[in-house]
Every structure is written in C-alpha cells, then in structure tokens.
Amino acid sequence: MFFINGALIGCWASAIPQIKQRLALDDGDLGLALLCFAFGSILAMLFGGPKIDRFGSRLILGFSGLGFCLSLPLVLLAGSLSELLLVAVVIGFANGLMDVSMNAQGVTVERGLERPILSSLHAFFSIGGMAGAGAAATVYALGGGLQHLLPGAAVVLLPAALIALRPLLGDAQGVESKARLIALPPRALWLVAAFAFIAFVCEGAMFDWSAVYLREVMNTGASTAALGFGVFSAAMAAGRLLGDRVVARHGRVRVLRVSAVAAVLGYALALAASAVPLALAGYALIGFGVANIVPILFSLGGSRRDIGHGSGIAAVATAGYSGSLLGPAWVGFLADAAGLRLSLAFTALFLLLLVAFGARARNP
Incomplete structure (x- = not known):
C-alpha cells in the first residue's frame, strides 16, 4: 500500500505542470489548489485517527486506497480553477486517510516485530513515487497527456490495491481514542509534531514544485520535468x-x-545549478536527506502506549500536513512576488531548525 500511495502521488506531482498549463493558472492559483489538496488531507487525518483506533487500520486503508485510485482521474473533469479546488480537496482527503491508516498498519507490524521497519516501508512509498513519475515521463515522451496518465494509473493501481489489502493485520481497538487531535498534540509529542511540520513543508515543496521548477526556471521539457521528481x-x-x-x-x-x-x-545545489544534471544531483541529495525524517517522526508518534497508535500518528501527521498546507502554497505566493528560486531557498532554511533543536528529541 505504501508503493501504491507513492505511485499515485508520483502521478499527481508529475501532472501538476500539465494541470497548470491546461487551466492557464499562475503560481498563486496553483498554490491555492495545492493548499486545497493539503486541507483535504488534514480533514482526513482529524477524522481518521480515532476511526482507525475503533475499526482498525486495515478497513480504513481499504476504503481510502480505493478512493484515492478512483478520485485521481477527476482532475480531467475540472474545467476551471474553482472546479480544480473542489477536486483537489477530494483527492487530498483520500490521500490523507490512506496516509495515516497505512502508517498505523506499519506501526502495528513494527510492534509485532520489535524492530524498526517504518523507514523500509516508506522506501516503498518512494519507489512508488519513482514509478509514478517514470510512468508520467514515459506517457509525455510518447506524446500522451493527462487523459492517458490519470485513468491509466487508476486502471493499474486499483486492482493492485485490492490484492495488497488481503494480508494486512487486524488492529481494531473497538473504541475511539479520546485524544483531542484538533487541539495541540499531547505534550510529549509537541516537539515531534513541530519537526513534522517543518519536514512536510520542505518535502511538500519538492513534491509539488520540483517539476514546475525544472519546467519553468530551467526551461526543460515535460518529460525531463517529470524525471526530476523521479530522481528525488x-x-x-x-x-x-x-x-x-x-x-x-x-x-x-x-x-x-x-x-x-x-x-x-541538496537544496543549495539544485537552486544554484545552471545545468540540469547538477539540478538533478541536488534533487537526489534532497531526497536522500529527507528520506528518514518523516519515518522517524511517525514511529515516535505511533509508539506511545498512553494513546492509540492511530491517534498518535494522526496527531503528528496532522501537524505535518499543516506544513504541507502552508508550505507549497507559501512557495507559490512567494514565487509570485520574488521568483520560484528564491521562494524554494527560503523554504529550505526551515530545515536548519531540525539541526539546531534536534538534540532535544528523545533517542530511545
């Protein structure tokens, strides 16, 4: 399921420049659409955490995975910015619910094995993202467009999701957690939640703007722009x-x-590069750098015994997706005023806070 989620996100990220061009959006309009995607994800996490505790991650993951596959082609029905905003909320909701439920399932397996595995599971998300971006690059190189990419992704990944659901573990607790996820996370998770916010700001900037940067700032073709996300x-x-x-x-x-x-x-190299290969090398370093930040934070959030693992992950993920909500949208609004290169550079500086204050995190 991590692979399938990554492949769907890879298709979505690689489709963004085409969506922007198709609807004649400026950077601010696109930032607003990405804001709606993240808003939908946060709504799903606020709703999904307690439901996972009650019904189990397997059931919620099944509904959300199928929903994500089926909702992605709805982009083709959007003929205006307002319609795109609505579609982005729907797709974001499906993604957010799938995200928190698959991580809850991962923590269940991790507890049973009594050793870290969440980074390896997130690796399959990244491999899926690479596969989705590679599929998009191939479609574009062959002269295809969104009308081929998005329905094709649904046709391939929907049956794969049905097959992947069968061996998942049951982990329903029978009651909903009383954790108040709309307010602050539990005090013990405040620092973890803050780090998740920062991590998702910077990771989300790469998901949503990496292809746009290569296409519009580096003046590459659509297939090369899609390849950038694949390298990442x-x-x-x-x-x-x-x-x-x-x-x-x-x-x-x-x-x-x-x-x-x-x-x-990695951000410094990508943004300072005047040649596409150097920019891609920067993308690779960014990807390698952010690779284990989110899995570490999710593992910490889901490992507490005093709250349900679904609610713990949802609390951290909600803070993280708040970063996704503000980050890519902020990049778009700032890019309108100062340019995309400067906007991404400013965003990357947030990562230095993890370096400065990371020592205060627990190291079990």
Missing part, C-alpha cells in the same frame, strides 16, 4: 532502504540532524 523519489527510496539499520546503529537524533543538513545542501 529514487534517492528517498535508497535512503529509506538503509534507514532502519542506520537508525538502529546511530540513533534517531543523530540521523535526524545529519539528514536535515544533507537536505539543505
């Missing part, structure tokens, strides 16, 4: 495949801080 996803996958062993050996705090430094350096 491939590097994330590599980092996450190594992540569980690295975390077990060096501890979460050290991995968190070094990862943030690597991501900042």
